[in-house]
Amino acid sequence: MRFSGKTVVITGAASGIGAATTALFAREGATVFASDIDVAGGEKLAADTEGDVRFVECNVCDPAAIKALMDRAASETGGIDVLFNNAGAGGARADITEVEPDEWDRTMDLLLRSVAMGIRYAVPHMKGRKGASIVNVSSVAAVGPGYSPTAYAVAKAGVLHLTKCAATDLAQHGIRVNAIQPGFINTNIFTSSLEITGEMKEMAKAAIAQLSSNAQPVARGGQPIDIANAVAFLASEAASFMTGTSLIVDGGLTVGPRHSWDPEAPRMFSALEAMEEQMKQAAQAN
Ligand SMILES: NC(=O)c1ccc[n+]([C@@H]2O[C@H](COP(=O)([O-])OP(=O)(O)OC[C@H]3O[C@@H](n4cnc5c(N)ncnc54)[C@H](O)[C@@H]3O)[C@@H](O)[C@H]2O)c1
Structure with a gap:
């Protein structure tokens, strides 16, 4: 019960890595605000998962919706202890010679701005909470080209740099910020x-x-629980000396x-x- 009494907010919680992480935190005592654009999937997750799981509809491409999610979690429980910025999808598939500007922007909004805005709107509710921690989903695609389409890889590399910048900005508030880089994980993505x-x-x-x-x-094969376990570790007291870093969890794929x-x-x-x-x-x- 590492997260007993803690409030955890997870984006993209209705499927795959988000769903496994929701179940793990809830099992370990947290109140989990599980958010997604998939309302049916999110409501089913909340109903089927053991523990205190509250579904909130949230499109992470909409900053106002992200703010509403964070404000709701804090107003129902008094604050936020852990934020897992997880929502995502494949994004623009075209290579750099063909990608359309709008598709590029949509990919950055979904995979990178969403993480920045998640941090932006959660932090006011995290200040002063002992052990406060943010985990952002990057990818092995941030290690180098060849693992994904270009826009996705660039956004995920941006998440790593954002993680470092946020870690330094937020250290004064006692908030740690780390990233996770999953390999090939068997999900719907x-x-x-x-x-x-x-x-x-x-x-x-x-x-x-x-x-x-x-x-x-x-x-x-890599499974969502492999990533959930690493996220829970990064968010836990056992990782209290870790900030601004990233864990590659890929079964050795990048090696x-x-x-x-x-x-x-x-x-x-x-x-x-x-x-x-x-x-x-x-x-x-x-
Ligand atoms: N599966 C992998 O191999 C892998 C590898 C590296 C990184 N990742 C990253 O892990 C994260 C989770 O992916 P997954 O593999 O569990 O995929 P998934 O498709 O199983 O789950 C993604 C969830 O995000 C939600 N989502 C999509 N767009 C959204 C939006 N605009 N607002 C809110 N929710 C939205 C979906 O509805 C879905 O429930 C993603 O950021 C992905 O890029 C996955």
């Missing part, structure tokens, strides 16, 4: 933006699960892909692209 439905979506999810289990040196030692393993990103292409062709044929 890879299929939610594909314009396919029903059976094909299930096929795509199965293909992703298969790919993710072969992608990295550790011989299993060397599985095919560096396993000749049977698929080349992950070319396999992902091939799968998406197949899905697009199947959707067009239907």
Whole structure:
């Protein structure tokens, strides 16, 4: 019960990493304000999860909605102890020679401005709270090119720098700020933006699960709970001397892909692209 009596705010909580982190904090005694744009998913999460989980609708591209979320969490409980800036999606897919300005801006709003505004509007409610901590989701895509589309990678690299700047700005208030860099984690993020439905979506999810289990040196797929455990550690007293840093939780993906030692393993990103292409062709044929 590391978080007994604590108030935790999580964005993008209805699925994947956010849902697993919500369940973990709630199990360990926190009151969790689980927010998302997905109202049905968020309400189901709150109903199905053990502990005090309160769903709040919040689109992180809307700063006013972020402020309302933070204000509500504080007015219901007296303040905020932990903020997990997690919401996200794949963003603009085009490469730098073709990306449209609006798509670029939307990606930055979703993945980078959202984190800045989350901090901006949570901090007034975090000052003076013992052990206050912010965790921001970056990605292995921030390590270097080749893990994701360009706009996503740039936004996630921005999250790392924002984390360092915020850590120095907020140290005077006793608020720690760290980031987490997940590797290939088996969630809906890879299929939610594909314009396919029903059976094909299930096929795509199965293909992703298969790919993710072969992608990295550790011989299993990354799961949302792997990230939730690391987030809870960063937010806990055990990490009280850590701020302005980042944890890579990727089963060794950035050290060397599985095919560096396993000749049977698929080349992950070319396999992902091939799968998406197949899905697009199947959707067009239907
Ligand atoms: N899954 C991975 O391999 C991986 C790797 C690195 C980083 N990440 C990051 O982890 C975070 C969580 O992703 P996930 O893998 O759990 O994906 P997911 O698709 O399972 O969950 C993302 C959640 O964010 C919500 N969301 C999307 N846009 C939103 C918005 N505008 N406002 C509020 N909520 C919004 C979605 O509704 C969804 O519930 C993202 O920031 C993602 O970029 C994921």
